[in-house]
Amino acid sequence: MFERVLIANRGEIACRVIRSCRRLGIHTIAVYSQADANAQHVRLADEAWPIGGPRPTESYLRGDAILEVARKSGAQAIHPGYGFLSENTAFARACADAGIVFIGPRPESIDAMGSKAAAKALMEQHRVPLVPGYHGEDQAAEVLAEQARRTGFPLMIKAAAGGGGKGMRIVRGEAEFADALASAQREAASSFGDTRVILERYVEHPRHIEFQVFGDTHGNIIHLNERECSAQRRYQKVLEETPSPFLDDARRSAMGAAAVAAAKAVNYVGAGTVEFIVAQDGEFFFMEMNTRLQVEHPVTEETLGLDLVEWQLRIAAGQPLPLAQEQVKAHGHAIEVRLYAEDPDQNFLPGSGKLVKLRLPAPSRHVRLDGGVIEGDTVTIFYDPMIAKLIVWDVDRPQALQRLRDALLASEIVGPKSNIAFLERLSRHPVVVEGRIDTGYLDRHLEEFLAGDAALDTQVLFAAAVASLMHDESNVTANPSDPHSPWARADAWRVGHAGKRIVALSLHGQRHEVEAHGHDGNYQLRHGDASCQVSGARLGDDALSARFDDEAVRMPVRIDAARVTVHDAHGFRHTFERAPAFAWASKEAAGGNQIVSPMxxxxxxxxxxxxxxxxxxxELLVMEAMKMELALKAPRGGSIASIHAAQGDFVEADTVLLRFAD
Incomplete structure (x- = not known):
């Protein structure tokens, strides 16, 4: 086994590899960019070295700088994690040339599977089922347009060197093809430095099911069962689980055999994932092979009781696979979701900023957290905005889903906006609960998973108001030397009665004022035409219990001086900003006379x-931010007065990019 391993990555996966190495007694060496000098992977590693500027091209994509650190630090092997250089053939070869083990597949295997087009041609030779389409070398626009007509619509355009949903577009008619092709090629060039694409018949309402495979240097290749990743938004996985609720034993066996055949076609060594599109009738087609460890590998680990990073290390050191195919035994059900700094109500706009509060559930046999940040860290604009992976396990799928709901309920992120409320709705939606979701469902029905402009439940508002009143009563003291003095109360006390207070709460930019009389858990509340008598209220253990017009209710609640979060009877989260009690007005969005950079x-x-x-x-401008393209569109019709940005410009958030004539 290796004594010194360098991790050529950052964030969550770097921390994950460090934990396995430490358990095995391996000395860990981290690398970091200027933006990551104080990052957790730097603090966790036994030593860490700087490799350049904040942007990936200045640091984590610099194979030369990473190899120089490996030489200086005496690293015997390099673990690339996922992303960055994990599937870079040139880097894998450079490691070998330097006498350093690349903890991943052979360069030839990466080459064979790195191009979607080449991989499809290879799979065709080995009789692995393929979706009809075009994966040829001729990339002339007129050739692609002709092949699109032959394939038929709807079809999918995919970046040939792609992954992670980058450079992918669905085209439903010939008239849309040219614009979709140009957009996919731009994104492919930006993400992979390669504009080549492939075309595939688009399978309506497909499921995405992938198989974990492992091979060793002794010629053994097995699979470690499937993961279903059908809950996706814009081809980005949102929820992953194993076993798949769709597969029966016969289809699981057939797909596993096809996955092993795909790996054997390239003499695969190490961890890989063979991904399939599965039609509603159960017919499956090879989609691609990822020649690296996957983000969602923990669900496989939780059901099999394995450490796949340890497997990678042992195989790279020349050891045989620890198990034969018949020894792979799964137990229970595991689900993974990713907590992101993003705003689902603003088209999942990635966020950045300091994590003022990061509260996550306690790890246990049923709950696992893989993260790369802690409270007080900053989510930067330069990398993926994932905060943590939340993985749950239980003996069956219904219980695992309930574990997921409980874990999300215990989570809170203050600072950049997060997707926790979105994930809570996802975990309770019938298509997820019943295992019916397909890869396009979220994009077709996104409004079902967002709070949006749904009417506010008055009881939720009143609960937030009661929590605010009780929080303030317990925390505001005018005379701490005499806590029993009436002047120490924060309840608008007056001689003979408790006076009126206004509790002002803001939700989705809309102000709500609640008029309150009373104190100490007993209140008369009014909001517009609605009123309520609250009695016996108690606030503690992250919950509010009270009688609302004699109906006893218990609601999960979390509150501080700035905000209050209430979970309603359906388990949905509502986070109110606590606003000043004086008059307040929303800021108008510049009358629709300009376009500003959203980030x-x-x-x-x-x-x-x-x-x-x-x-x-x-569509007037297209910008790239945090690994995705954003189309900036005209807020109204009219004449453009001026444009303040040019192609290639790097712009800050809220920069005015374009102005309309008045």
């Missing part, structure tokens, strides 16, 4: 010029 990023396309007359909703 820091790079302008990749300017599709208009000063003097143009445009229509509402017309």
């Amino acid at each position: 820091p990023g790079r302008i990749v396309l300017v599709k208009a010029q000063a003097g143009d007359t445009v229509e509402e909703g017309q």
